[in-house]
Amino acid sequence: MRSSQNRWLIFILLLTAFATIVSLPDSNGIHIDIDADGESDININARQSLGLDLVGGLRVVLEAEVPTDSFEEDDLRETANNVARRVNALGVGEATIQVQGNNRVLVELPGVSDPQQAIETIQQTALLEFVDFANLGGRTQEYINQRILTTKQVEIQEQRALANEDASADETTPDSETGTDEQLPPPLLHPFSGQPFVTVMTGAGLKAAAATIDPGTGRWAIQFELSDEGREIFGPFTAQRIGEPMAIVLDGVVLSAPVIRSRLDTGGTITGNFTEESARQLALQLRSGALPIPLRVETAERVGATLGRESVELSIRAGIIGIIVVLAFMLIYYRLPGLSADLALLVFIALNMAVFKLVPITLTLPAITGFLISVGTAVDGNILIFERIKEELRDGRELDDALEAGFDRAWNSIRDSNLSTIIIAGILFLFGQTPGASIVSGFAITLALGLVLNLFTAVIVTRTFLHVLVGLMRQRLTSRAWLLGV
Template structure:
């Protein structure tokens, strides 16, 4: 028994030390954050993530732009969601939330976004990149065109599309009366990557791109045969630039110049890099969300939470005495472990998420109360102290197990509901509550019991049961 208690104690100390280290508001070393392989590489850190209601930002509801009554393939929506998520990560937004709502909608939440209009354009743009043959005709940047990959009707909608890898049904907006259909030489399917660069002479921002091996060969063959002619570069049927081919381009790389700002160039490169959407999207709704809690309110809420925790600690100390003191230590370890998990997973904290955590604290205390009340009953019945501790835990366990299991089942249902119907508020509440419940099972059953056995092994308290509230 002593060896088992020692093993649990060492495990508890190690976990508590890890929790304390992860909870510290410091810049953790890169080698540590690199271990978090399940987090996106661009946002990999050990900081608390704040949701829209705590930080403010942009919420966008994207909807498949297809005729009413036309079915939308579920795989296409999932692929579109992944592309939108890649674009958001490419913009460098931290703690975004992207999820499918129903069968044709995607909900996007971008905390702390600085330029909502450009972010929306980047998200909803189909991202169809084309290199079109224009011969001697110079097309001014911003011109809307029709190409052999689909054609524009009078409303600006692309019709008659042909599949390009997984791309079909591209939509453009704006009134256009096309007179010429230009031949598409290459598409974004031939693109390996795209990024932002700067002109060495003017320092103006530009877009750089690298082609795949097949795309590089195709580009080299075309430019070799068309020296002196114009090749227009088009994104979503809008001309970006119309450079004249000065010589054969055989290196598989290129640049797109134009009157771009740095942010415009970055957003365009993000659209190009992550490919075209398999289904056109339109913005069904967008709104800028201000933080419902200011810094002062957040500070007051934290203070209120700390005061509440202290009240619980004092109550446990006065009513249950020694077991209450040990439960208080277990509760502190519980808070550290939950806080560490919030950083590791990571969990985006919202007001409902904080409410779920506070509720789980109450459930953690409730488990200890069930155990201690059973212990007191056994002691009043005349059992020896060590026997009363073991029987108290054994007889309280079924009640703790069943109550927590029912809570976890409810959390799963709420999480599923939030994931499938875009109710991120419900999802955050369910996730934080479930994490808290699981950790509370460990601290109430293992940590508190280990502390009690440790005290029993090193102190003779059998003659003075006052210490146990009897």
């Protein structure tokens, strides 16, 4: 029994030391150079991410570029979901994506390092087209890196024209909104028919996309997989066009025009003059889904933190004071068991802080609230254990038997209470995945994390510390039962 307790004690002390190092404010993780070659062989990265309400960030309002009567409410909701996927892929935690009215999407990004890139990634539709380039009479290469007009682009332009007419009638859109395309040379048409090139399929027919290096050229490319709908379009078309070129067009510019060698039913590779960054960004946009509704930036502004620095410092100070009061109460009321609970609570806090940085979990006001509630739950579990122990001692049981019985009898109540709350936190997290409710996710994550860690600290850590303290003070306890709170 004692050897098992010693092993647990060593494990807890090592884990606490690791968590303390990681959770220090200036710590960026643990990096160990084993062979002394100047490069870290073991890298455990840790960073603290703070939300918009604590550190400020970027707020963007996106507006639909097409008339409201040309799409359904579900289309706008799906557009918001796709924007959320792009934001998540950017690594921005605790972002808020919310539908506003019937034609706007609000995006709040805390602590973004490159606002312009974030806006471009969110806004761009990444209109990828597979265009029929047959019957060009050997002039395919003339169109590489050139802007062309396609049937899909014509469709989008007609929708935007209707939107601009409606906006002008309502006097809500500046006249300069449509001046960009006039500064560019007109896109090229089919050389023989004089009509727009025919779009066979757009990026909506893709199931997955990933940046990769083309083994044939050594250049960056995008490997894609077709969805079921894409297979129905792409398979028959490529079967009929074997030996003919097909253009891959991104936002109106021809990237490449490979010759179809066989029927394509599963996927392929998009080649072009990509850098690593541009390949990864395009793959991200294709992977997160084409925006069902094209969006334009209505407003984009940097915002300050909801709480000022002084308010944040006061909040931290209040939290520390609250924890000190709890520690003092447990020590005064429960004496020796209270001391073990205090030590376990400090371990609990260190583990939480470390996990926040290792995951990382973005700290916002709701997330901090979830953490503080979990602290209260941890203390509640210890109180339940100690009251059980006191009952056993009053019934005349031996000290060691009373300790084991107290933990065993309290375990079922602690387990059931924490698991039921974890289930509720899981439901809140799922609810927080919908646009407009993402603020709930931070609360649910920190609450659930705290409850899971509490199952470890309230039972294993507290039990180990209490047995160690009792072993060190066993002789005194025989004559000083008040040290056990009895």
